[in-house]
Amino acid sequence: MQKIQKMSARTRTVAGMTAGLALVGGVVGVSAAQAAPAAPAAGKAASAVRQVTVLRTDAAMRIADAVQKEAAKQNQRVAVAIVDRSGDLRLVVKGDGAGPQTVESARRKAFTAVAFGQPTSRLAGNATGNGPTVKDIPGTLFLAGGVPVASGGAPIAGVGVGGAPSGAIDEAIAQAGLKAVQGQLG
Amino acid sequence: MQKIQKMSARTRTVAGMTAGLALVGGVVGVSAAQAAPAAPAAGKAASAVRQVTVLRTDAAMRIADAVQKEAAKQNQRVAVAIVDRSGDLRLVVKGDGAGPQTVESARRKAFTAVAFGQPTSRLAGNATGNGPTVKDIPGTLFLAGGVPVASGGAPIAGVGVGGAPSGAIDEAIAQAGLKAVQGQLG
Amino acid sequence: MQKIQKMSARTRTVAGMTAGLALVGGVVGVSAAQAAPAAPAAGKAASAVRQVTVLRTDAAMRIADAVQKEAAKQNQRVAVAIVDRSGDLRLVVKGDGAGPQTVESARRKAFTAVAFGQPTSRLAGNATGNGPTVKDIPGTLFLAGGVPVASGGAPIAGVGVGGAPSGAIDEAIAQAGLKAVQGQLG
Amino acid sequence: MQKIQKMSARTRTVAGMTAGLALVGGVVGVSAAQAAPAAPAAGKAASAVRQVTVLRTDAAMRIADAVQKEAAKQNQRVAVAIVDRSGDLRLVVKGDGAGPQTVESARRKAFTAVAFGQPTSRLAGNATGNGPTVKDIPGTLFLAGGVPVASGGAPIAGVGVGGAPSGAIDEAIAQAGLKAVQGQLG
């Protein structure tokens, strides 16, 4: 997760220069795999396609397994959801005893994290105020508990966790899930 | 309702230690019937199933009947809804003359109460602020009038009432409904 | 509209005694036609039915016609919607050049006015604050421009207008619509 | 229920004269309470309102209670729903062990029965064919188990039951529910 923290440092600078409604998506700008998509590599002139890095299903299941194990260790009942950069739902696992709101909550946190390339806890500031904010964008949820999965400096998926009594616990459990694929995202 | 009040005392302590977005779900932690679902009882190794306590339909109808009678006594026109811990809608009764918004209002209050294991009136604090709050979670409504049904220390259902001129009246009517099953939830 | 103003005076007193989340539905309490539905009139013991007053279709059309004429006089492009106390949509007329948001806006104002028995402009106070408010109830819209149609002291329909540059103008146009059925609601 | 059977006899004649897509709504034509709404009674000239007969909430609850008791007697697990002629949802009770599809199934059968003024079992013929049929109308379901509640010769509500292994059983249970208000619909 070191890469993401470096990215977010840069991002906050960018966000600091913009208005209160700024979308913190600048992290995508430094990505390798998905950067500069408008300029095809030389020697592949006029190609109609490009390559996109996506999370493998078995990796998604390892994340979900790690999430549920960490939740059990912390005696929490949570749901976990994983969403692709395309917005595609890849995985949902609702833990025993998790509340009826947890699946949708987890799904939206995952969506928000991959959409803006930041943990939802860091995005909350941009979603604060009594005028228009990013909170108004359909499908988002800016409560803590959503974390992006990054590859080559760009967000490729989001992991969302919901159900613990605080968003901080949800996020810690989500981060434990990310550890299950650490070093395998290169 | 004594059990719930004891739980909520503990919960508020927990919530007090967490950030403003904290989900007040800690009550589940002390539950007997649904606690520690990740650790199957010894002697039942590797069981793929567990037992969950749910409200009986006739009990739900007794609650609804008590709600409508209390509403009539108070000269109010309300709808009542009952939702399971799974989120499943178990009952809706819309009283004579109740407004067009009351069914959905009651349903969401019931959903919120069973999701967070607290009367919605006590959850309102967590749903206040001009940044992200639990109010942003789809399906919830944090107006007073939703109360959880607890069994073994865990929320198993929510009862929601909508239509009175104040949430406090809605909640009093919902509590009158809960009395109809008092002592039968053990 | 005199009756409604008297009702709302009483209502505001009631609301003043309740918390910030109070639903201003007290007006229904004084209704004749729909009052005390839980107690069937003597001599009709155990009847399974009751009578409800609803707006006639030709009256709805006269309201819509008056709304569009007043809008033309004021050089405004508006939509008008009429909703029953049951929530049933009875009429929509979108004026020439009215914006794409006006139909849904008008429909929700009408819904809100008949749900709470008050012009939406008077309900705005109850929908203000950064905690839970009636604004969170699905289907509502608390912008000015929605007015209830009352019969026998109870709201039987709502008229909503949307599209003018201010809610005050929308409301004035809606009131002009109500005049078309003045004295015919007894 | 005698009245409805007489109505349906007449209706089938009417339907027989129309094309395969005919909506069997002719029963409404003979209604007293709601008939000829476009022609206000003399002496009440230019009234903007009319009276509509609706099912009382306590009657709806008696129907639901009778439905669940009959279902228990027949060892069936069903949901029951009641819908007004306006389409307004008045009641839902999901029985213990009823399947996840039963609430929506019951609701749509109730909707269909009150919409067309006939038991859904008798409407099935109009919903048959491989071209357009009434089955294509949103919100309807033409499986047996929906029955209209009639007052003054017109449908004022629909009762729908879902969950038994055959629609015929669902309908028998729904009819048992109707008996609970027999003689009280005049």
Next chain:
Amino acid sequence: MQKIQKMSARTRTVAGMTAGLALVGGVVGVSAAQAAPAAPAAGKAASAVRQVTVLRTDAAMRIADAVQKEAAKQNQRVAVAIVDRSGDLRLVVKGDGAGPQTVESARRKAFTAVAFGQPTSRLAGNATGNGPTVKDIPGTLFLAGGVPVASGGAPIAGVGVGGAPSGAIDEAIAQAGLKAVQGQLG
């Protein structure tokens, strides 16, 4: 309505030459106002805009009024809906006593008529079969009762009527509505 009948004659020929799934939209090909939109008239080179003929709101209200009057004359309870060629909902009027399914039914018939430029009764053949047909397109309804409003040979709006015991009656009532704007569509 003569023009439309001529159009449909030509259309049926076209349809006869195509497969069973053929969309009968050929009528649009002969339109003046909206024909050949890809080729801007000389002397207006590179214009970014074009003119579209739409139904006026007062005309829509005259149609609705004529529909409800004809329905009253025939002792039918119907809803009428009018939809623009853009799909925009322009008008809904639900008649006294019309069933809960009639508004959506009328809306979809109107949508279908303006989408395919034919009365829905004539389109039913294209919506018949046990494989894919135009019936599968969301928002459509191929029951009789929807008629297009044509101007300059092209459909500019659709009028849909629902609620009579047969689609043929619905269509006759819709045609009576169209007469209210006869000779004013040039």
Next chain:
Amino acid sequence: MQKIQKMSARTRTVAGMTAGLALVGGVVGVSAAQAAPAAPAAGKAASAVRQVTVLRTDAAMRIADAVQKEAAKQNQRVAVAIVDRSGDLRLVVKGDGAGPQTVESARRKAFTAVAFGQPTSRLAGNATGNGPTVKDIPGTLFLAGGVPVASGGAPIAGVGVGGAPSGAIDEAIAQAGLKAVQGQLG
């Protein structure tokens, strides 16, 4: 899966006696855990609650893992979904390369299997005909690939698989998933 086959034998007999629209839910009738919910066991008089058997989350994950492994072995790209008897979504895993329709397809097959207590392949007969069938019930899908999870003779969950070139393969893969919890459902 032996128990289910015995159940279905009995069920087909029941279904054979009913009309073409018969819902094959009779299997529930022989259940132990959820049977006869309307009659509380003696000595627990007037209890407001009952116990329901649900699938544990770790069991759901073992099923999903087995499904994806079997799919890989057969070189298929599928999604798997698991739904509770309450209709609650418990798990979704979309395999690498699975099509965009597979998640919803799997979810509906799972819903249908647990709703009717039979593999969807056996229910297809009840969903056949050009009149109303169970296919018309919202949320269902009667393509092969959905199988119920039974405990104590009653369906407690459904497993749905979508994405293989035939429903028969989807079902075989789903059955492989069920094997992962064989002998643990008692």
Next chain:
Amino acid sequence: MQKIQKMSARTRTVAGMTAGLALVGGVVGVSAAQAAPAAPAAGKAASAVRQVTVLRTDAAMRIADAVQKEAAKQNQRVAVAIVDRSGDLRLVVKGDGAGPQTVESARRKAFTAVAFGQPTSRLAGNATGNGPTVKDIPGTLFLAGGVPVASGGAPIAGVGVGGAPSGAIDEAIAQAGLKAVQGQLG
């Protein structure tokens, strides 16, 4: 875009005189093409139709092309959407690497800009406060990045851009899109 700026100057004055909930739609009042629709031009008495100016498809594509080129120049990944004054969706182009939230975000900004006839950045003030505001109208989004397309002084379409790290950048890119049709909107 000069015309729009002049309009908005006038509009802000109007808005300044109204309450906080004022809809800034006054600009429409000065339009030529769509003004005063209620008064048909003399000599065309009782016409049932009127002419509306709409954006041509090729112009929409030129706008989208210019948007994506400007985004590439600024190294941003955005979606662009174009919506008619009728609310009709005319175009969506999602750029390579744009986030999953961008299409809906762009669509709503476009909707909002054409609905209120102003860039969304200028409307934000009207959408600020902790009571009811225009933000509550369904389908709207008041983040910067939506700009109206005006013809004859009236908004005929909206262009929305979403995906850049700040709304200001989104708006600049949208304005670059508008330049592609400059001088062709007369």
Next chain:
Amino acid sequence: MQKIQKMSARTRTVAGMTAGLALVGGVVGVSAAQAAPAAPAAGKAASAVRQVTVLRTDAAMRIADAVQKEAAKQNQRVAVAIVDRSGDLRLVVKGDGAGPQTVESARRKAFTAVAFGQPTSRLAGNATGNGPTVKDIPGTLFLAGGVPVASGGAPIAGVGVGGAPSGAIDEAIAQAGLKAVQGQLG
């Protein structure tokens, strides 16, 4: 398009061996880029990610441009939509004068083509019958006019066209769109 025809030949054989409900997705089995995703290439052990080929935005726009030009040449008014293999909507362009149903129609054809890896015209057989078929899967539409975009033998996107008087014309126009990226999909 040669590759796709070879694929479909193989597919039809596969489909021929399966039941009537068979999903024709076998084409994916021969893909290079997305084949055998469950088995990571040696030397990249335990990687959590994989590469997916997606259509570039500029290619999508070239397809849309070619579609609209071909439609103009054939004097047709159509909408075109492009959907990724993930189900992500990439592009919508609604042509001048295209009907209100064309955007959703085009979107669903595109979705269906990329989901099953075949032109929708070839899939129609699998969607025929009066029992359950693939037609019942949400989001699909099996009318002709949807064609897959293939790269490396696997479907990576779908192009859908709607609005012509027959599906055959829609498909021919969609194929003309595909030609715009011919030889650039390697």
